[in-house]
Amino acid sequence: MPSTSFPVPSKFPLGPPAAVCGSGETLGPAPRAGGTMKSAEEEHCGYAPSSLGPGLPLATAHPALPAPCHDLQTAVPDISAVVAASHPAAYGAMGDGGPAGYFLPSSHVRPGGAPALESPRIEITSYLGLPPGSGQLLPDVEAEGVLPGPRRPPPTATLSLPGLEAYRDPAGLSPASSLSSRSCNSEASSYESNYSYPYASPQTSPWQSPCVSPKTTDPEDGFPRGLGACGLLGSPRHSPSASPRTSVTEESWLGPRGSRPSSPCNKRKYGLDGRQPACSPQPSPAPSPHGSPRVSVTDDTWLGDTTQYASSAIVAAINALSTDGSLDLGDGVPTKARRTALDHAPAGALKVEPAGEDLGTTPPASDAPPEEFAAFQHVRKGAFCEQFLAVPQQPYQWARPRSPAPYASPTLPALDWQLPSHSGPYELRIEVQPKSHHRAHYETEGSRGAVKASAGGHPSVQLHGYGESEPLTLQLFIGTADDRLLRPHAFYQVHRITGKTVSTTSHEAILSNTKVLEIPLLPENNMRAIIDCAGVLKLRNSDIELRKGETDIGRKNTRVRLVFRVHIPQPDGRTLSLQVASNPIECSQRSAQELPLVEKQSTASCPVVGGKRMVLSGHNFLQDSKVIFVEKAPDGHHIWEMEAKTDRDLCKPNSLVVEIPPFRNQRITSPVQVNFYVCNGKRKRSQYQHFTYLPANVPIIKTEPTDDYEPALTCGPASQGLGPLPKPCYGQQLAMPPDPGACLAAGFPPCPPRSSVMPPPPSASPKLHDLSPAHYGKGMASPGHDPLRLQRPAGGAFVGQEAPRPVGVHPGSPQQPQ
């Protein structure tokens, strides 16, 4: 398709040629993952620190191991410090006072020649030690061969695995699909998951306390949530050597699939909270409705155990390693999945894509911070053993010219990195938000068209503040819309729409198993793009849940966000990456028709006395709809619930008028954040909405809640992702302040969202707490600097990547409050 030929900035700074992790050492006959892996895994599970000594040089551990992985998983405090000191400019975060935002280094060389970070992860990445003879590497190598010299990573560095570009995991047939195993990978499956854990201080940061914490010898302790509780030990996966595929393969993979796919091979028990009973360390008194197992992790998070995260990540990586990357795509692949995989160009065919597009194909320089993270992500996603089955990708489109896609650089931030929407003069803004509902289509269905805007037409995105003549590329992918940090959605992929009605050129790419639409941002169009070429594809839950390392469950996990990114080359050679996410979009036919949805609320705060009227705008409101105000304890338990009076006479399908109930405590001295949701009946509840009760003696100057208590409100349009008014509790989005000055951690995890789920103590200011100078170090301490710059914890770790996730996670899912 011609779509692939849109202008691409020739000068786009890709950063240095993807350097091979480990100082360019060839992957060569790296230690066979198999044996090593198992060992590592066992050690990990057993928390045997011996082999994971922080002092083990990455390169030494495994030549092919991307240093990045270490950084990410670095749980060792001192390592964090090293990172900070070693990559001052890498993220444009420190000292240069340059524009804030996520900057890619122009060079991967560490100032001062600081050695690559060392970390236990080495074991994990050793996965790169794919079978020396594995043909999996060939595709990439070949592809790399055609890459432009400068950007062409050393062949040895290119590690492409079959299906890497695919969405599905052919190898994911592991019983891993079982809850237990999945849980184990929960965090691991997505390192970002690690961020979803609340942490009170750098000291408690999971990253600083390597899950690998030798001190934690008890699996239960180490993996309270997923690993231990979920039966890591009992999971087939626990023993890499044991082929987990057996059951899966026979049952659902190889077995003929009926027209109606059965659920994951292993009957998964979903709780209302989407949690697996067996895996739940401790039944939460307050059922958490989220449909994501990862959420369950948060439950533990509440418990304050953070060491598990890093460990989980490692475990995940190990799991990834345990996955036989050499698996034949056609083996053990669900009928449907296999079909799609085979129908389309094999991995090799996709290699025509710039190597950079696949963060995992090209091991980044061991000393490049950004890449390290990317690499880590890669690991976490199981990129090294890509077990994703190919999804219809219109292989023919991949034949696009091998233009130097600027964003293709593996040094670009991973898709699950949290980036700011604006920095310095630049601001990426969603001018027109997509409709709150968009029925996604299955592979078995025809396209259901492009996502549309509420008022008709299509969403549009514009990059403000860019005055260069070079066009840029806007990336679009489907992200999550739950309380956790934004990341690519496991069950949805963006679908490129073509046809007469589509005016916007686009082209597909795969980044870390996530399909990304690349759309040109042209100066002649004021750097504005009409997104009329993006549809949403729903992947079968059974397929994705079987994916190795996948911890999320698809059931009731039907909300997504359109995530846009743009990478702006800077004069100094670095790249500024901005990201903005749309409002949540409900993609389920049923949910869209039945679940009440609150899009706007006329007010977000009110004195404790209540009595004030609030108008809710949204969908599916009924006369019988109830509006329940809830105050949650830090552990997620509801400590107060009150049904608000609704004016049935004024109730309309799209609007609801309620009278704010008085707060339980009329003597509060500081704002208290609570939540409310609309309930149409059992299991038919809207997302939690933020609401703040103000002390009775506090005059209401404005309806917007204070910055400290109403992140959702503080995040104005600029923050994108949240409507003009309080939106549901979307952790990550909430973490992005609309104004640089509002939150130094703009765009980065450091700004833990005050999720309704985890309401801060009434007297405490979550924001202040989390953004304390000590916590975010320079970023916070340098008022004169651009607050948007990537911040790092005091320890020097890159907050954006290493900081634990904001608290977005909680026992209760926004989807199904209680």
Add this chain to the structure above:
DNA sequence: GGTCTGGAACGATTG
């Protein structure tokens, strides 16, 4: 004829 849509059937899961 192909794409887009809305609706609903069917089977699995959940409580």
Add this chain to the structure above:
DNA sequence: TCCAATCGTTCCAGA
């Protein structure tokens, strides 16, 4: 174990 509610996925039909 049974049953109803719920949900995911597929299929159908009309625009």
